[in-house]
Amino acid sequence: MTLTDAATRSSASPVTVTVTGAAGNIGYALLCRIASGQLLGPDVPVRLNLLEIPDAVRAAEGTAMELADSAFPLLDSVTVTDRAERAFDGAGVALLVGARPRGKGMERADLLEANGRIFGPQGRAINDHAADDIRVLVVGNPANTNALIASAHAPDVPAERFTAMTRLDHNRAVSQLAAHTGAAVRDIEGITIWGNHSATQFPDLTHATVTVDGSSRPALELVERAWVDEEFIPRVAKRGAEIIEVRGASSAASAASAAIDHVYDWVNGTQGRRTSAAIVSDGSYGVPEGLISSFPVVSEGGAWQIVPGLEPDESLLPGAGERLATTVAELESERDAVRSLGLLG
Numbered sequence: 001m002t003l004t005d006a007a008t009r010s011s012a013s014p015v016t017v018t019v020t021g022a023a024g025n026i027g028y029a030l031l032c033r034i035a036s037g038q039l040l041g042p043d044v045p046v047r048l049n050l051l052e053i054p055d056a057v058r059a060a061e062g063t064a065m066e067l068a069d070s071a072f073p074l075l076d077s078v079t080v081t082d083r084a085e086r087a088f089d090g091a092g093v094a095l096l097v098g099a100r101p102r103g104k105g106m107e108r109a110d111l112l113e114a115n116g117r118i119f120g121p122q123g124r125a126i127n128d129h130a131a132d133d134i135r136v137l138v139v140g141n142p143a144n145t146n147a148l149i150a151s152a153h154a155p156d157v158p159a160e161r162f163t164a165m166t167r168l169d170h171n172r173a174v175s176q177l178a179a180h181t182g183a184a185v186r187d188i189e190g191i192t193i194w195g196n197h198s199a200t201q202f203p204d205l206t207h208a209t210v211t212v213d214g215s216s217r218p219a220l221e222l223v224e225r226a227w228v229d230e231e232f233i234p235r236v237a238k239r240g241a242e243i244i245e246v247r248g249a250s251s252a253a254s255a256a257s258a259a260i261d262h263v264y265d266w267v268n269g270t271q272g273r274r275t276s277a278a279i280v281s282d283g284s285y286g287v288p289e290g291l292i293s294s295f296p297v298v299s300e301g302g303a304w305q306i307v308p309g310l311e312p313d314e315s316l317l318p319g320a321g322e323r324l325a326t327t328v329a330e331l332e333s334e335r336d337a338v339r340s341l342g343l344l345g
């Protein structure tokens, strides 16, 4: 049974969900939520496969014990392993979280090589062992380029099946706009995160709306230009670093929450509501074909679709086009760097 079939049936067959880096901070925040049905839906049983490096297998086994102790009705089995081919065997969803997180003062570029070497072999194992309708979400940084590397090593899996997480950036942007306008999160629509999950990303308000007293208003009519340029955009783009500074560790609960949002929406659809996800470019918006870049998307029939006609509006936000070009150029330079390291196969 395919995952999409499973998600639309009330007494579905179990879906295998693989989580890499399962003993890490995000893994710990993620696993109970998956097991409780929040990833795929309340009627879909799951089999969890947890992949860790040998040194962390025991810690992952401890989490598996906690999963057992939680007696989740939807959790059919938990397998802990350090072998990728076993972890991805029959997987319908893979959350590639395991990577080295950024420490204080580090930029994502510092991580390209170290983490790139993790994602090639995992892409190959997905190619050879996962279910035909595998859906992959890369969380481990640099997420977009790691997803590109994994996809390059999985020639039999359609490139559309490899995505990277910018949903956390999207959620941060929604939250910041809601707080500034005094609106509720549910009243915000139409924000787009463009480009890379990095400090160059462009959180774009030019097509965003806020519902005020029952009417939908353009967000840029409700906020000052200086707030957008000097607070909103840099705050969202650098929120990961701000969390590291304040928490002393990289975001974990919010990252897990965003991963749940991304996969849930991918499988179950967004019913026309726009969100942001890093998916393979078809050349839309001038983003070179094949790059894994964040776009405005909806999910329909189990597939992400790029929403057309939402070019960043220069007349509303001068410099918007340049911001998009800058983050796309960074993705191209990361792709070129990993290609020259031989990480694209």
Ligand SMILES: NC(=O)c1ccc[n+]([C@@H]2O[C@H](COP(=O)([O-])OP(=O)(O)OC[C@H]3O[C@@H](n4cnc5c(N)ncnc54)[C@H](O)[C@@H]3O)[C@@H](O)[C@H]2O)c1
Binding pocket: 020, 021, 022, 023, 024, 025, 026, 027, 051, 052, 053, 056, 097, 098, 099, 100, 101, 102, 118, 138, 139, 140, 141, 142, 143, 165, 166, 168, 169, 197, 250, 251, 252, 255
């Ligand atoms: N895209 C996003 O929005 C976003 C948000 C937050 C964090 N992140 C990234 O997610 C990643 C994980 O963060 P964390 O806080 O959980 O880190 P962590 O250090 O707590 O956990 C990482 C885990 O990955 C494991 N690991 C390392 N190499 C592995 C491999 N080859 N196979 C399987 N497991 C492996 C480690 O043993 C560790 O348990 C980091 O790269 C972080 O920067 C991304």
Ligand SMILES: O=C(O)C[C@H](O)C(=O)O
Binding pocket: 101, 102, 141, 168, 239, 240, 241, 243, 250, 251
């Ligand atoms: O910024 C980081 O390195 C961590 C993560 O990607 C985040 O956005 O919180």
